[in-house]
Amino acid sequence: MNWLTILCGLQLLFCVLKPGICSAADDFKTRLDGSVLELDESNFDSAIASFDFILVDFYAPWCGHCKRLAPQLDKVAPILAGLRDPIAIAKLDADKFATLARKYEIDGFPTLKLFIHGVPVDYRGPRKPDLLVLYLKKYVAPDVSILGSDSAISDFLEAAGTYFPLYIGFGLNETVISHLAIKYKKMAWFSVAKDFSEDAMVLYDFDKVPALVVLHPNYKEQSVFYGPFEDEFLGDFIKQNLLPLAVPMNYETLGQLRYDDRKIVLTIMENEKGEKSQKLIKLLKAAASANRDLVFGYVGVKQWKEFADTFGASKNKKFPKLIIWNGDEEYFSVIGSESLDDEDQGSQISRFLEGYREGRIEKKMIEGPSFMDHMKSTIGVGALVIIVFLVAMLMLIRSISKDDDEPRRAGTRRDIDHGDSSDAESSDSENGARKKEE
Template sequence: MPQSIPLFSVFAFLLLLLLTISPTINASENPFKVDGKVLELDESNFDAAISTFDYIFVDFYAPWCGHCKRLAPELDKAAPVLAGLKKPIILAKVNADKYKRLASKHEIDGYPTLKIFVHGVPTEYYGPRSADLLVQSLTKFVSPDVAILDSDLAISDFVEAAGTHFPIFIGFGLNESMISNLAVKYKKKALFSVAKDFSDNIMTSYDFDKVPALIASHPAHNEQSIFYGPFEDKFLEDYIQQSLLPLVLPINEDSLRSLKDDKRKIVLTIMKDETDEKSTNLIKVLKSAASANRDLVFSYVGIKQWQDFAESFEVYKKTQLPKMVVWDGNEEYYTVIGSESIEESDPGTQISKFLEDYREGSVIQKRISGPTLMGFINSQLGGRYFFISMLVLLVIIILILTMCKEEPLRVGTRDQTDHSRNAPFQPESRELRRAADKED
């Protein structure tokens, strides 16, 4: 009996020690307060946050950045919704201008830079930024790669929940394994599903008459296409990749981001006003051309809608519009000899001639020109403001030099200044132009 007392004492001591330190262990495992608010991270807790949460979306911002200021309230709205998901997505932000070492480690070269860390692995985010669309976009990261739909009701519920911002793919008579790898690859750009059970009414509604079939739908543009195979990796991926964009893409700040990873050349039609009746009719003709030329991206922009962007392609007051060019998405574009402008009569024939001459190499290669490096991509007004700011700064410098020197400025100073202001527009990289979401 006396020998059992020390053993009991040791056991009691170990139990007490375990109870004492266990709260400390739990606290150290997750030191962050998850209350639906955007977490503030810095160099002391960033790595801990990334390892603590399976899904964490980080805004690398600068306090002086206008885009960052507009984004902040959207993140505040989205944070509680995303934190309340079955698989929570935590929103966080880092003052990258203050914590430069942390920003450098994660290759932050502009503001805001948005990244989602999935199990510690970062992916840069180029999607929409309004709170509702941000929630919809990020939810895809925690949803099944391929949704399984087992009834007509499940199909309609899936389509309704998907919203209108992203393309939707529904496979009928397909095994999910046939598209699962591609669904993972393009998950951030689209929603994927397979319907296991469906009625004849669904076939009529989606306008397909045999299976297997893969339907690609763009609800926002009221467009749909059908793929009947062959369901081999190359052909299937080509179809999915070419169906991520609508037949004819309106060019604006958001759509430029969607072009980032697309390697196809862009057939750009520049109009006076993309909403008038003539332009609307022309867009219908462009859709027909796009359907027959899937190896190209067809797009359009109105001078009234985005003048700075349009003028980068040598569009002036006397330029006959609509005007067509082929853009590489970076700093180069091509005009087709004798086929730049589209007449009102028989535009279909003219567009066909334009494409034929382009493919035959009857082109002139040019470089984009513009007032700033990335102003027209960052915002519709940003380029002008930057240009005006630089001009004001230049005037101030000239005035200071004039006051400080006894001799007047020599002839040629203005010529040099004008030359620098009219230098060719040379973007830093294709990725920066297409990202369209950073304010340097």
């Protein structure tokens, strides 16, 4: 008996004890017409009890990010309502109904929570309509899909789309990968093919079973794993193939890198779309294939100057530039291999990696805020208000310890430090909203 079965049993018992709420829940189900449901304190519990899956947008009317997200949710609501396992979309004014906001630990706006059989899960995926639909479809799909024919494999690939990597275990028992499928469900599709033809073996480029094939449709990449199918080796293969061989740096891929603790070999280029850059990316893929303990990423200054400048791109304009990044505030240059010349770049990449592994490195700090911190859900509004309060108290104690007769001028920094905290809280709320933005 799994936890979802237990939850369903508890829900049935609750309906027996509280028939009024369950009646209201039935009323909600008749309203799943593709519109976004407006919730408040009187109907929130009924809505959560009505649907196996409901995504709730905790918003504030004054929040600019919330205003931009609302039409996106309006677009996806009818699509998600039409799924075989429908997902309802709802919204709650968390500024007005503060008790509910505190209950679910809402500390920034907008905050999205997916309630699965009544259990809230933080939604940290993409918010663009097409990607949001793909992301949420994974929650209602089986952890491991069972495929019984070539056509079932094709249908599975078509339904999954191209955004996430797809793992297909040919001749593999689903119990072998089920626990890893649950662990990485947010980042990939998992399936096992029970029956397939020799044509499928040719199409997916494997020559014996059991085999685990991973496809990256967006990047036209494929890899095969023949075992051993023990947790350590299987887990490493799945984790190392969640990302493409060479990762283009953007907000979405940075979010995915949160789950990967490997160091990042970052190549900074002038323009990642240029012909020379495309040739370099192919070399990076080859290096990544031989160095699976590292992530290989690249960014064009033209594509994302702000990100490139945190690694001193504007100061050193000799590109391409190679660094090793820990994904947070530190990065390392390899002495004597900071930049690549046009000739024989493959050998230069090899020398760079050799220098890194031998410790010929210089430690540096990024310029400006940590981009991985930016991608994480960091300090919320509540925490920021507490920090403001503690800083104010510290300044007050310091001022008391000084001579009380010390003259003060209006408008000094000290006066600002002791200003009304309501302004600070308002500002922090807006900051919290920004940090919750995707």
